[in-house]
Amino acid sequence: MKVVKFGGSSVASATQYKKVASILAADPERKAVIVSAPGKRHAEDTKTTDLLIRLADSVGERDFNEEAFQAVLKRYRDIIEELELDSSLMTEVEGHLHEVISMYRQSKDRLLDGLKASGEDLNAKVMTAYLQSLGRKATYISPKKAGMIVTDEPGNAQILPEAYPEIAKLRDIEGLLVIPGFFGYSYEGNIVTFPRGGSDITGSIIAAGLDATEYENFTDVDSIYCVSPKMVDKPRELKELTYREMRELAYSGFSVFHDEALQPVVHKKIPVCVKNTNRPEARGTRIVASRELDGRPVIGIASDEGFCSINMTKYLMNRELGFGRRLLAILEDEGVSYEHTPSGIDNMSVIVRSHQLYNGQEARVLNRIREELQVDELYVERDLAMIMVVGEGMNQTIGIASKATQALAQAGANIKMINQGSSEVSMMFGVNVEDVERAVQSLYHIYFPAEVGQEV
Structure with missing residues (x-):
């Protein structure tokens, strides 16, 4: 059984949604799907999370910036309409945003967490509807139902040990499980987001909780490179590296995989495979507990x-x-x-x-x-x-x-x-x-x- 996470660029548009559906259909072992909020569709575009942060900043005691609100709605409307999904989804999107604003209006930190989490949450619901429209048995699983029990510090959620037995129960649900990344729920009932790389962290936690055979992390590059392509033209691709090597590289600026996201899978020794949504046939890079040393001291x-x-x-x-x-x-x-x-x-x-x-x-x-x-x-x-x-x-x-x-x-x-x-x-x-x-x-x-x- 595999857990699959799709980053923001992988779910940025209806076109990307179709690629995701094709990837999921290609391997029946892919059971749990973690989605990010829609990312950039092109270089000049704005990530949905950034639109939500802008909306959160505009919320006052009685109102909010209508233009910022509509900008968020448009991102989901574009996807829903192009995929020819039921228009009632847009009513759900709009209602959800109003509910979060109303619930957390009096606390800026809680409001920011609630709205940022909406990016992933709404995207998971739209993804579930799309997979169902294709005839797939897919179920939206909220982080609360998934058992994602976290600490109560806004913007810095940490998973609690008692979450893992709850997550394990998801194995009994048939079909694809679509789970929003980036956030969990505290015992106080609050939405709390993870720090940087939050959807990677969710994917890793779910993989550990389900005892997955592999955690696939789909992004927009074929593999992890031995050095940033921004600094070196056509650098070497890595086909395999260890958790320790990835931890060191991620700490020092490798943006493909966040270093905190490795912790849950390290304990269970679950392999991670970083792959490209746009070229799923590419082998990608595997992150494992140990590897054969091939005479290359520096990776x-x-x-x-x-x-x-x-x-x-x-x-x-x-x-x-x-x-x-x-x-x-x-x-x-x-x-x-x-x-x-x-x-x-x-x-x-x-x-x-x-x-x-x-x-x-x-x-x-x-x-x-x-x-x-x-x-x-x-x-x-x-x-x-x-x-x-x-x-x-x-x-x-x-x-x-x-x-x-x-x-x-x-x-x-x-x-x-x-x-x-x-x-x-x-x-x-x-x-x-x-x-x-x-x-x-x-x-x-x-x-x-x-x-x-x-x-x-």
């Missing part, structure tokens, strides 16, 4: 921007008991999570996402470090990018780090930080943002020489 290179480094120096820091603990306690008190903490005997740096230091947060953190830790020197370095070199075979290969530093030197990229985890599945390099593209290209050509467009 991928990823990069992400938006970091800064809080750097401090204090003489005899290494002899001061509790320095690191007190430093991290300051960050915890101020609600700042850290990414990395490279250090020397008298110095320490904390790498954080820049967006966390806003509304006076940076000044408060720095003042507390000065006053409570009595450091000799303290400053913030901005506009940093992190580059990750990833591969399960790196710990068995000599010279991987020297190749990386050679490539970065050839690119003229000054290394601000080097970090390698104990598992030796990845190496991380901090560079200035303006150097990141040249650096990634140089690393790619040194690890994947003259083998453009081939598979790993």
Whole structure:
């Protein structure tokens, strides 16, 4: 039994709906279908989720922006009319949006979650109607009925352990199950959305709960590439990588699959296959618990921007008991999570996402470090990018780090930080943002020489 998730681009229009139906019909093992909200139909288009956010922002105590409301309705009307579905579906769409606005009008956070979730919820209902019109036995399953029990923090839902036995009961329902992605219900009865990549997370949770044999994630690319095609022309395609490799690459900017979405399937060791809705015959990329190493130590290179480094120096820091603990306690008190903490005997740096230091947060953190830790020197370095070199075979290969530093030197990229985890599945390099593209290209050509467009 397979769980299949279709991303926004895969359900953006009636044309894409027809491709989805064909994919589902091609494999009887595809049992549960997770859908996103309609995505972009072309480069200049707007995602339905963004239209819903715009609508949420316009809601006041008594009214809302009618133009924003109609823009959302039009996305669904275009699909429903082109598929020649019953016009009563539009009445349901409109009524649902009015109901959510009325229910959550007094709470901006709850309203935003409710309207964002509507994108997936309404799309699942339309998809169910379309599959039924083709003669398929298909049932819309709301996240509440599916047992998607989550925590009650708006925009940051976390699945609760007791959800999985409820999800397992879905196996007894005949035919296709169409489930909206991106959200669940709290014990308080609230709609709560997952963070980034929410529909991927739903798909993974449902796959784990149903003990699926495979979780297929359909998107708009043939496979996962070893480096972003935006930086390297025709990069190598990956036919297989491990959960750990995908986790490292997704953390560092790979947008095909969100890193949090892997957690549920990792525990059950359920394979994930990333495929293309527009070319379902393409093999795609499998993400598995372990793979045969083929002599290629590096499987991928990823990069992400938006970091800064809080750097401090204090003489005899290494002899001061509790320095690191007190430093991290300051960050915890101020609600700042850290990414990395490279250090020397008298110095320490904390790498954080820049967006966390806003509304006076940076000044408060720095003042507390000065006053409570009595450091000799303290400053913030901005506009940093992190580059990750990833591969399960790196710990068995000599010279991987020297190749990386050679490539970065050839690119003229000054290394601000080097970090390698104990598992030796990845190496991380901090560079200035303006150097990141040249650096990634140089690393790619040194690890994947003259083998453009081939598979790993």
